[in-house]
Amino acid sequence: MSRFLELNELKTYFPIFLGTVFRRAAGTVKAVDGIQLDLEKGEILGLVGESGCGKSTLARTVMQLIRNTGGAVYLEGRNLSELNPRQVRAERPNFQMIFQDPYASLNPRMTVHDALAEAIQTRGKLRKAVLTQKIAELLTTVGLPPNQMRRYPHEFSGGQRQRIAIARALAPEPKLIIADEPVSALDVSIQSQIINLLLRLCRERQLTMIFISHDISVVKYISDRIAVMYLGRLMEIGPAAAVVETPLHPYTRALVSAVPIPDPIRERARQRIILQGDPPSPLDPPSGCVFHPRCPYVKEACKRARPALEEKLPQRRAACIRIGEI
Template sequence: MPETILELQNVQTHFPIKDGFLFKHTVGTVKAVDGVNLTVEQGEVLGLVGESGCGKSTLARTIMQLVPTTGGTVILEGRNLTSSSDSDVLSIRRDLQMVFQDPYASLNPRATVFATLAEPLLVHKVCTQSEVVERVTELMITVGLAPRFMQKYPHEFSGGQRQRIAIARALALRPKVIIADEPVSALDVSIQAQILNLLAELVRKMGLSLVFIAHDLSVVKHISDRVAVMYLGKIVEIGTAEEVIDAPAHPYTRALVSAIPTPNPDEERSRKRIVLPGDPPSPINPPSGCTFHPRCPHATDVCKSTPPQLEAFKGREVSCFRKDEI
């Protein structure tokens, strides 16, 4: 059986809303992530999808401990990140790295590619000063960049090249898990394919585990082994990519899948799109019961009063009371 390398147990990330001029007091709470349970296996690609504002990026930053957890635990190879000291988290980050959505914003514009890639090697004492040039050269070749560009600055590269630099930085410490937060959404379609193929190749060759966050379900299906669907801070469905995308069980997942465009014009014209009414509720005051019930065409009274739990259903897990009927 595959070994679980990353585990999230009832992870919550809430942000207090403060008011007042001289004396601040809490007037509300943004429940960005509200009770997420997930596992990532060794060498697995887990896709995480959902609408903007559902909590995907906050969950990624919570796993990295860039934002503090309100509750629950994040466990990496038996090490509890949520109860570790700052120095322990720093050492654990050698095994847990992140690729951000916008490479231009995540790269230091005043640092050359060499300085960007050399910094983690020297901070974590992975190699000596004399070995840095060789390691940086190796990293650039790994992500498909010519080593002769190592003295250039981020603004001198295209968007796809900058994302390759960001991936090389994440690989510098030879991590076991990489979290990619929409790494291709800001790129042209042709460049997206190159970056996706690069990530898939790195997972295969290096045995990495990858948490891949995206909006495009067709992209997620292409690269992922399993897919988790997130809505308003909770996981509503999780299973293999084929199960979740080809035969979705949760009404929200069905709506997302129905929005995937098809390349065949005839099929595109004839396909039935599921349009959800209204907008996602505010995470400040989420609905009672199932948080999806105000937009669900199949909601009943029990959906409005009782929150459903993830339960096994046809080879995957689904959080819905009416999954057997729809």
């Protein structure tokens, strides 16, 4: 039996051109570079990484908004990357995305009703009364009063808009949801409302979700497993609590230790690993292990060969050759 979602050596490269009249390829940005991942049905995978690590590109590649350069995306055994544009379009209702910015992800000229009607009817035309009924149900599900359906997005607050965006993503009854930083633009008190909502929906509807965030505490709370991404590659993957509490990869350690804890007592005890410098440019990634220029445990071998993502402990994989030693 095949997995629900499988990413097989997934690669997304962007060619960089220089010059306007005589365009020449100046290199490629390897935004997603050989990602190997699989998800069970109903699983929530948290994907963390810093800006520019390729997590949003990965999301859009799985969504096939960007077609991959190499590798494959299997959804319930079907290879999405082999399909032609028409076939992809027919598959789209099965996987939906929730975006970061609730102010940009809703068409300002469409009422909530119209936006949801459009999304529902991707599964076929419905009679008006049935449609309105369905829209009302959806709004109730995401915690909005149905009598607001004739309003426009600008008449709602950020948190409410994100609820509308979630309702739209649910409308085609997808099996897979990819949430790209869905709470990053929201205030703390609103964040927790949205996180609760997403968790409840996943449970009730048996949804599989990839939850992308730069906030490791949110990801730890919401996901079953966590994958850590750096410069287009996976550094570590494993059960959420284990990855955060006992990180294997030096990058994960640094990432976890960099987050201030909102509790002065634990905060004072926090062991900090402060990395030097910024993440390198994906246009010119370092040789060997991409993390080696910032890694406190670097040795010569790290600069030469790219380490594979290997099982280091049961259920836990990491891409580092020094895990046994440190």
